[in-house]
Amino acid sequence: MKDTETRPRQTGQETAPATAACYGPLLVEPDLPFIRTIGSRIGDSFTRCMQCGTCAATCSLSPESAAFPRKEVIWAAWGWKQRLLSDADVWLCYQCNDCSTRCPRGAHPGDLLAAIRQECIIHYARPGFLARWVNDIRYIPVLLAIPALVLALALKLRDPLDALLGFSARSGDRIVYAYSSPFPHWLINGVFFLALLLVLTTVVFSIRRFWRHMKCSLEKDFGLKQVRGVWPSLGATVKNIFAHHNFSGCTTAHIRYLSHPLTFFGFLALSAVTIWVITAGINPLIKGEFIYPFAFWSPWKVLANLGGLAVAAGCVLTIRERLFGTAYNTAGNYYDWSFLITLILVALTGFATEVLHYFRMEPHRHVMYFGHLVFVFALLVYMPYSKFAHIFYRTTALVLAESFGRKKGVPPLGDGPRGGAAP
Amino acid sequence: MSINARPILVIGGGIAGMTAAVEAAEVGHRVILVEKEAYLGGRVMRTHRYFPKMCPPACGFEINTRRLRQNSRITVHTLATVEEITGHAGNFKARIRVRPRYVTGTPSLDGAIADQLESERDNEFNLGLGRTKALYLPHEMAWPPLHVIDREALSDADAAKLQEACPAGAIDLDMADEELEVKVGAVVVATGWRPYDAARLDHLGYGRCANVVTNVMLERLAARDGPTGGKILRPSDGDPPRNVAFVQCAGSRDENHLPYCSAVCCMGSLKHVRYLREQDPEIRATVFYIDIRTTGRLEKFYQDMLDDEHVTFLKGKVAQVDEDAATGNLQLDVEDTLSRETLHPEFDLVVLATGIVPNTADQPLPGDLAYDEYGFVTGDGATAGVFAAGCATGPCDVSSATKEATGAALGAIQSMYGGD
Numbered sequence: 048m049k050d051t052e053t054r055p056r057q058t059g060q061e062t063a064p065a066t067a068a069c070y071g072p073l074l075v076e077p078d079l080p081f082i083r084t085i086g087s088r089i090g091d092s093f094t095r096c097m098q099c100g101t102c103a104a105t106c107s108l109s110p111e112s113a114a115f116p117r118k119e120v121i122w123a124a125w126g127w128k129q130r131l132l133s134d135a136d137v138w139l140c141y142q143c144n145d146c147s148t149r150c151p152r153g154a155h156p157g158d159l160l161a162a163i164r165q166e167c168i169i170h171y172a173r174p175g176f177l178a179r180w181v182n183d184i185r186y187i188p189v190l191l192a193i194p195a196l197v198l199a200l201a202l203k204l205r206d207p208l209d210a211l212l213g214f215s216a217r218s219g220d221r222i223v224y225a226y227s228s229p230f231p232h233w234l235i236n237g238v239f240f241l242a243l244l245l246v247l248t249t250v251v252f253s254i255r256r257f258w259r260h261m262k263c264s265l266e267k268d269f270g271l272k273q274v275r276g277v278w279p280s281l282g283a284t285v286k287n288i289f290a291h292h293n294f295s296g297c298t299t300a301h302i303r304y305l306s307h308p309l310t311f312f313g314f315l316a317l318s319a320v321t322i323w324v325i326t327a328g329i330n331p332l333i334k335g336e337f338i339y340p341f342a343f344w345s346p347w348k349v350l351a352n353l354g355g356l357a358v359a360a361g362c363v364l365t366i367r368e369r370l371f372g373t374a375y376n377t378a379g380n381y382y383d384w385s386f387l388i389t390l391i392l393v394a395l396t397g398f399a400t401e402v403l404h405y406f407r408m409e410p411h412r413h414v415m416y417f418g419h420l421v422f423v424f425a426l427l428v429y430m431p432y433s434k435f436a437h438i439f440y441r442t443t444a445l446v447l448a449e450s451f452g453r454k455k456g457v458p459p460l461g462d463g464p465r466g467g468a469a470p
Numbered sequence: 471m472s473i474n475a476r477p478i479l480v481i482g483g484g485i486a487g488m489t490a491a492v493e494a495a496e497v498g499h500r501v502i503l504v505e506k507e508a509y510l511g512g513r514v515m516r517t518h519r520y521f522p523k524m525c526p527p528a529c530g531f532e533i534n535t536r537r538l539r540q541n542s543r544i545t546v547h548t549l550a551t552v553e554e555i556t557g558h559a560g561n562f563k564a565r566i567r568v569r570p571r572y573v574t575g576t577p578s579l580d581g582a583i584a585d586q587l588e589s590e591r592d593n594e595f596n597l598g599l600g601r602t603k604a605l606y607l608p609h610e611m612a613w614p615p616l617h618v619i620d621r622e623a624l625s626d627a628d629a630a631k632l633q634e635a636c637p638a639g640a641i642d643l644d645m646a647d648e649e650l651e652v653k654v655g656a657v658v659v660a661t662g663w664r665p666y667d668a669a670r671l672d673h674l675g676y677g678r679c680a681n682v683v684t685n686v687m688l689e690r691l692a693a694r695d696g697p698t699g700g701k702i703l704r705p706s707d708g709d710p711p712r713n714v715a716f717v718q719c720a721g722s723r724d725e726n727h728l729p730y731c732s733a734v735c736c737m738g739s740l741k742h743v744r745y746l747r748e749q750d751p752e753i754r755a756t757v758f759y760i761d762i763r764t765t766g767r768l769e770k771f772y773q774d775m776l777d778d779e780h781v782t783f784l785k786g787k788v789a790q791v792d793e794d795a796a797t798g799n800l801q802l803d804v805e806d807t808l809s810r811e812t813l814h815p816e817f818d819l820v821v822l823a824t825g826i827v828p829n830t831a832d833q834p835l836p837g838d839l840a841y842d843e844y845g846f847v848t849g850d851g852a853t854a855g856v857f858a859a860g861c862a863t864g865p866c867d868v869s870s871a872t873k874e875a876t877g878a879a880l881g882a883i884q885s886m887y888g889g890d
Contacts (some may be wrong), residue, residue: 097723099760100805103810104789113810149673149789151724 065204076124079164085123088380089158096120096154102146107296108139113140113269116146116156123159133260135164135453138444143297144374146274149201156376168436172255181432185382194424197238198417205231207336214222227414235420236325244430250431254443261447271451280450284442300374306364310390317397321349340404346452355394362391380433386434392422473595474560474886476655477502477545481552481835484512485868486860487660488874491691494658494883495543495548495662502652503538510535512662513861514868516595518692521741521867522771528611534614547650548614555837557806559855559885562654570645572619573605574730575652578639579617583608586631591623591695596690598652600697604628607625610695619643656855656882659835659847660875663861666721666728674720674822675791676889678714680706681798682791684818692745705820706798711819714746715802717788718759722825730844732825733865736761736763739772739823742782755781781866784813791820826865857881 082113085093097131098121103114115136122131131137144157165182172178180186208231265271275283287293294304321332324347327337341348365387367381379387397421403412429435448454482490483505491501494826509515514527526577538544547568554565589604604624607617619641624762625630629643665686668676675682681704683691694700704711716739721727736759742842743755764772764785773779800820805812838853859878860871 071506097760098807099787100785100807101787101789103805103807104786104803109812111812112807115810117805118810149726151719151726151787153725458745 054436071397076126078128078221079170081128082123082126083220085159085303088162088382089155089377091341093154093159094124094125095152096150097152099151100136101149101151102156105146105149106140107143107145108293108455110455111138116160118467119163120154120156120159121164125283126271130264131163132167133257133264133298135261135265135451136164137167138441139293139448139454141297141303142300143294143303144299145297148374158375161383162380164437164440165380165434165448167257167440168432168434169356171257171440172432172436173249173253174282178432179427181385181429182382184385190425190429191421194428195417196285196423197424198420201231201234201238202229205234208234213456220462228416230416230420232325239424242424245355245448247432250436250439252440253431258439258447261444265447265451269451269453271453274452275315275450276407277446277450280446284445284449287445288442294459300372302364302368302374306361306368308361309357309364312346313354313359313361313394314390316350317358320347322338323347333339343405359391359398362387366391368445372390382434389422389426389433393419394427396422471602472653474563476500476653476886477543478656478658478882478886479504479552479555479562479564479654480658480660481547482512482660482661482662482862483507483510483546484660484860484871485514485531485534486662486862486871486878487512487658487877488538489872490658490660490879490882491544492534492541493876493879495541496888497883499543499886500884501544502566503544503546504806505546505548506551507608508547508548508571508616508618509614510538511611511613513664513686515611516597516686516693517610518525518687518689518696518745519741520536521697521737522768524741524744526867531611538612538613546614549618550705553649554790554835555835559853562657562659562855564652564654566650568648568650570621570622570642570647571616572643573617573641575614576618576641577637579638581605581617582724584617584631586635587628589620589622589623589625591620596697597687598686599687599690605632612754614665624887641816645667646764655886656857657837658875658878658882659830659839659856659858659862660878661829661835661847661862662861663865666732666824668720668822668824668829670727671824672789673790674717675800675820676822677683677795678744678802678818679791679793679798680704681793681800682822683734684822684824685742686824688742688745688821693744702746702819704798709818710750711746711817712750713817714743714756714819714821715755715788715815715817716742716755716757716821717791717799717802717822718757718762718823720785720822720824722772722823723760728825728827728844730825731763731864733763734867735823735825735865737768737771738762740745740775740796743775747778747780752780754780754782756784756817758784758786758788758802760785760787786813797827824860828862830862855885857883857885 098117100117102120103109103117106114106116109115119131119137121132140160141156142157142161147155150156169178169182180190230380234378291304291308294307297304324339327333329340351360368374396415400415401417403415426435431439477500478494480487480501480503487503487505488510491503495501504752511531515531518526519526530831530839538546545662547566549569549571550566552564555568556563563600584605586888587603587605590599590601591598591604595609605617606620611648630850632641634644649682661714661821663682668684672678676684687743690696691698691702692700702711704710717737718735718739722730722735739757743757746753762772776783784804784806786804786807788802788804792801794800794801794816799815802818802820803812828845828847830841830847830872834841837856838854840848844847846864847862857878859874863874
C-alpha cells in the first residue's frame, strides 16, 4: 500500500472519496485489468497525460468546478474503475474531441471518455454475458443466429399454430395485406415484443443501479445537492436532446451537429411508422380498412422513406468522419462500428426490401425481408448491451446532472484566480 | 605526436560560439568564427538580465569581446554563413559566404548621418518592436562596432545623400557577396536557437490580441536600449501593466508544437516577474504552469518568489486567451488543477513563455551532421571532427552553453592531435 499512500499528496484534491457507500468498498489499488481493457479499446495514449488541464479548460460542456475530462484521465490511469463508472460527468461529454485536438500530450481524453461509457454499459447491463457477447466480435455468428433461428422457427410454426389457434392473423378483421407474405406478422410482432419487454425490464434495473451510484457520487464526492426535481429535469433534458444543444458548441467534430439529428429524427420517424403499423389492429383511430404495405405516396410511407434516408445519411456521414475525418484518434472500436453498421444495415435492407417488393421479385423480397428482420432484432433486442444503450444511460446522467445543477455556466465555488498553492 | 596547425572553424557567434572560439584560441589554436548576423553575441545580447544573478549580459559579453579582440589568432566573419563543408576530421574544406555590410569601417563613419535618412527598416534586434534607419548600428554594444546598411530599405535619394555626406571610402554601396574558402582542422557547431513562432499559438491570442507578448519581446521591453527605454508597457496603449499573466509552456511540451521542454522558460518567466516587481512594487503577477522546472541552484530563486504575496502560482495550462475589445484586457480560460476549478481571470498583459527552436530545424548545416527529430544536432553518428555546443544540441541556459562550448573546444583540439 506504500505507493497508494503517496497518490493523494501528489495531486492535491484527488483524495479518496468521503464514502465508500456509493459502490461498496473503494479500491485505491489500481485495477490493472480495467486499465488493460481500456487500453485494448483505444490504446494506452491516455496514460501519457501530464494533468495540465488544457482539456478541461477547452471543453465547451464541462462544468466550471471539478471539470472533466482531466480528472477522468488520471482516474483511468490509476484504474479507478468504480469511481469512473459512477461518474455522471463521463456522460456529459459528447466526444466532440476539441480536448483531444488541443491535448499537448496526444492523450486523446475524448476517446477515453467514450471507452469509459462503453465500460459503463457493459458493467451495468444484465445479464452480463450478453453484454460481453455484444461487445466481442467473436460472437457475431451467435448473435445473428439467435434472431435467424427465432424467425425461422416462427415461419415453421406458422401453419401448425394457425391450425392450433384456429385463426390466421394474416387476414385480421380490418387489416388487409396487399400482398401474400409467408411471414406470420402476429407471431413475429409477438416474439419481438416479448424479447424487447424482457430486455427493457433488465434496463430498468440497470438504470436504477446506475442512478443510485451516480447520485451518491454527486452528493458525497462532489458535495452537490439536488436543486431541481427529477420531472422538471427530465423535461429540460428531453428538450435539450431534441434540440441537440450539446452538439452545437463543438468545433472539431462539428459534422455530428448534422449527422446525429439526421439519425435521431430518422429513427424516430421509422419507429413512429412501425408502431402505427403493428398496433393497427387495436388502434381506435383507424377507421375502416388498413391496407398494408402503404402506397408509395401515402403520408406514412413518405415519412418512413424520409426517415430511412435520414438514418442512412446520418450513418454515412458518421462513417466518413470515423474513416477519413480528423476528429477521432482511432477509427473507433468494435463497439462503435457494430452499432453503426447494424443501424445502417437496418436502413439499407429496409430499402432493398421495398425496392424488391415494388418489382415483385420472388423470392428475393422475402429473403431480404428476413435479413431486415434479423438486423432489426439485433438493433432493438441487443440495445441495452450495445452503444445504442446510450439513449438510456446518457439520458439518465443528463437528468441527474440537470437536477444537481451540474453543467456549464453554473458559477465556480470561488471567483477569480486563487491559489498561490505551491505544488 | 604532432598537432594539426589548421584553424578550428566555429559556426555561430553567440555565447557558445564566442566561448568555444576564445577557449581554443587562448591555448594557442587559430580560430575562424563565422556569424550570420552583423554582430556577435546572438540571442544573449537581446536579454536584459541573466538569471539567477540578475546581472546584465553586457558585462559578461564585454569580457568575451575583450578576450576576442586581444587574441590575434581569431578571425571573425560577421554577416557570414558556411555554405559547404567537405573533407574529414583534421582536414576540412569550408566555403564561407560573406554578405556585404556596405560600411567599410575605414575611414570610420559618423553615425549621426543616419538621422538625416528617411528610409527605415524593422528593428529586428528588438524583434520588430520599433524601427531603425536604413543605416544603423545593430545595437549599442555591437561588436564589431560598425554600422550596417540595409540595402533593400535604402531609397535612392538616401543613397545619394550618404554618398555625399560620408567620407570617401567609408561606404561602398556596390559591395557584393564575397566567397572565402578555408582549410580547417575541426568544426564547432554553435548555431543556436530562435524563439518558437508565436503566430502559431493563435489560441493564446498572439497576433490577435495586442497585449499578448512573448517572453523574448519582454526582454527587449525591459532593456534600457529597447523600444520603450526599459519601461515595460502595454503595446496597445503604452500604459504600465498592473496585473500580468505568464503563460508557461506556450508551445513547449506540446505535441502540436514543440514536444520537448525548452528548459529555460520557467526561470525566464520568474526573472520577468522580478523585472515587473522592480518596476512597480504594487504590480500583481500570476504564473500559469504545468510544472515549475527550476533545478539545482535555481530552486532558491523560485522558493523566494513563492513568499511574494504579489505573485501567484497557478497550476494549470492556459487553454485560451481572448481580448476585451474595449479595454484591451485579456481573459484566460484555465483549470486550476489543484482546486479543480475552471477560471476565467482577467489581466492587462499576457506574456507567453515561448520555447526554443534550433536554427538547424529548417536550415541544416552543410556536411554530414546527425540531427534528432526536432532538428537539434546529436552526437550520434556525427562526422568525426565536428562538435556541437549550446542550443544547437538542445535547449539550455547560458551557463550550460558556455560549459558545453568549452567541452566542444577541447574536443576539437583533441581531434587534431596525431592527424595529418
